[in-house]
Amino acid sequence: MVTVRQDVHSTGIPVLCQSCEARHRGVCGALDPDQLVGLAKTSSKHTIEPGVELIGDAETVDSYSNVLSGVVKLTKSLSDGRQQIVGLQFAPDFLGRPFKVESAINAEAATAVSLCSFPRASVERMMRESPELEHRLLKQTLNELDEARDWMVTLGRKTAAEKVASFLLMIARNIDPTLDPNTNSTSFELPLTRADIADFLGLTIETVSRQLTRLRTDSVIRIDNNRHVTVDSLARLASRSGA
Amino acid sequence: MVTVRQDVHSTGIPVLCQSCEARHRGVCGALDPDQLVGLAKTSSKHTIEPGVELIGDAETVDSYSNVLSGVVKLTKSLSDGRQQIVGLQFAPDFLGRPFKVESAINAEAATAVSLCSFPRASVERMMRESPELEHRLLKQTLNELDEARDWMVTLGRKTAAEKVASFLLMIARNIDPTLDPNTNSTSFELPLTRADIADFLGLTIETVSRQLTRLRTDSVIRIDNNRHVTVDSLARLASRSGA
DNA sequence: AGATGGTATTGACCGAAATCAAGGCTGTCG
DNA sequence: CGACAGCCTTGATTTCGGTCAATACCATCT
Structure with a gap:
């Protein structure tokens, strides 16, 4: 028998299904307890x-x-x-x-x-x-x-350099939604390979690579192990993103 | 006092507001008669x-x-x-x-x-x-x-020629939603200027113009008065749209 | 008719990004 | 360890589309 726990997650979002004790805003937050019991029974974590x-x-x-x-x-x-x-x-x-x-x-x-x-x-x-x-x-x-x-807009009207800068900013904001524009430094793991980034930006991997090295040589970012990105100047990154 | 007419438009969509006796699927079709009276009172046609x-x-x-x-x-x-x-x-x-x-x-x-x-x-x-x-x-x-x-996909991955062909196909389908892919000829008024098309496709007006003349010289389309487009071979247009 | 202004076409040239090609780095497996 | 595979970087060259510039077309107004 499945029971439903109704804790509150640190984000303030109720933790609802036993099978996934994690934030769950998308669906569960909208349901009443009876529906949740039904949903928990059929849900499965993967x-x-x-x-x-x-x-x-x-x-x-x-x-x-x-x-x-x-x-x-x-x-x-x-x-x-x-x-x-x-x-x-x-x-x-x-x-x-x-x-x-x-x-x-x-x-x-x-x-x-x-x-x-x-x-x-x-x-x-x-x-x-x-x-x-x-x-x-x-x-x-x-x-x-x-x-x-x-x-x-990014795909249709920005240059390769602007696309890559916009991409890094978007990722940084999604990884840390509380990131405010006044902080000047942040770091995160890139969730995508160069090939994925290219497919996202409508570029080739070579162009993505070249733009990243350019940001690196201009000391806007650092990259370790191809994945871990440290933004040293968010303001300078933003100024290259084409607004 | 505003009264609400409840005819049925030729498309099968109810004609609901007195102030706009025309197709109205987006909003009015979802409302009951009481709500419609209320809406008709506040609506205005422009x-x-x-x-x-x-x-x-x-x-x-x-x-x-x-x-x-x-x-x-x-x-x-x-x-x-x-x-x-x-x-x-x-x-x-x-x-x-x-x-x-x-x-x-x-x-x-x-x-x-x-x-x-x-x-x-x-x-x-x-x-x-x-x-x-x-x-x-x-x-x-x-x-x-x-x-x-x-x-x-069009913006990020198609060539200029494919973009323009895709655009023409999209317009043709929107102007005539019943258009089936087997007909080989159709014609319509372009709702956009060359500048607008360029802004839509992430190109310049010159490139749009060149691609249109290319389609013209290849007898895929004809254009009268810069606006009236006749597609002579929908199949050939589609084959240039990059699937 | 001629003048004006907005819009589209065409041509010559240029440059940003793609393509082609080589090599480096890292981790895994025999 | 060395070989191999994935992924990334860098360089040389090409090309597609952008930029710049001239011209054409058409409607409107004087």
């Missing part, structure tokens, strides 16, 4: 290795998930193999496309990822019963739309 | 000239609108003036960003546009009362997100 495909292009999607930790990349491809990353999902984002059985996009773990998944049917039933859940989904979707449009 | 700004960057938005006819372009700009069109709204799209007072984007009439507008407060009240309305908004938002992500 840990996924980097590179594993979560949702294949043109596959039918039979579950929805909350991202509990790690980064998931959403990609689209042209028939000849050219690829574009169209979104990154960080915890506690919701993963899945309501009202459509077929997915036109690919979801893949960029880092190690832990997920809490629910069967499609449970989520859709609960959406019908609980307007508050749909309201939250609408809010997340509107945020994702804003982000997508911001990246359209 | 006709807007090409080039007029509807929502300014960083302005507060105090109304929501349905696009009844024409095309609205949504743009974002960098501080140095570089501009990117991040979306086009065709009838019967809904215009406005719920849950946010400030708009980060600019909306401008690309063609002559007619709108049916509602005060922010009416729409938000009705959203609270009517889950069905929120449901429709969620669906439209998800569709816009899909479109935005499709364009991210």
Whole structure:
């Protein structure tokens, strides 16, 4: 028998499913205790290795998930193999496309990822019963739309140097949402390889590499082990991001 | 006293507000008759000239609108003036960003546009009362997100020639939603200038012009008066769009 | 008609990023 | 250990699209 714990997470978000004692804002926060018991019964926690495909292009999607930790990349491809990353999902984002059985996009773990998944049917039933859940989904979707449009500007109008700087800033802000623009130093692990960054920015790996070395030789950032980035001057990084 | 007519439009969409006897799917279809009377009282129809700004960057938005006819372009700009069109709204799209007072984007009439507008407060009240309305908004938002992500692929990974071909196909499909891929000929008025197309595709006007002349000299399309496009071979256009 | 202004086309040239190619670093496995 | 595979960096060269500049087209107004 599954029981539901109702602790409060340090972020203030209720910890709801026993199967995933972690922040869970995307879905659970909108439900009442009875619904939560039902949801907890059908939910399951997964840990996924980097590179594993979560949702294949043109596959039918039979579950929805909350991202509990790690980064998931959403990609689209042209028939000849050219690829574009169209979104990154960080915890506690919701993963899945309501009202459509077929997915036109690919979801893949960029880092190690832990997920809490629910069967499609449970989520859709609960959406019908609980307007508050749909309201939250609408809010997340509107945020994702804003982000997508911001990246359209980056893709369409920024130079390679500006793209890379914008990317680093975006990652820094997502890893540490409390980051304020006045601090001048921060550091984080890059969740993406050079190839992923290139696919995200519409560039080649060589160009990404060259721009990163340029930021390095100009002492804006340092990079250890290809992954660990230290930003020495957030202001200088921002000034190179094309506003 | 305002009365509400409840005819059915030729598209099957109910015609609801007296002030805008036209298709109106975005908002009104989700409301019950009582709500509609309330909405009709506060709604107002506007006709807007090409080039007029509807929502300014960083302005507060105090109304929501349905696009009844024409095309609205949504743009974002960098501080140095570089501009990117991040979306086009065709009838019967809904215009406005719920849950946010400030708009980060600019909306401008690309063609002559007619709108049916509602005060922010009416729409938000009705959203609270009517889950069905929120449901429709969620669906439209998800569709816009899909479109935005499709364009991210175009912006990031397609060549200039593919971008222009993709653009023409997208316009053709929006102007005539019943267009099936087997017909080989269609024609329409371009709703955007060369400058707008360039801003949409992340190119310059010169490049857009050159690609259009190339399609013309290759007899894929014809153009009259800079605006009226006839596609002679939809299949050949599609084969140049990069899939 | 001629003048004006907005919009589109065309050509010559240039430069940023792609492509091609070589080599370095790190970790794993025989 | 050495060989191998992945990932990243760096350099040389090419190319696609941008920039600059001239011209054309068309509508409107005098």
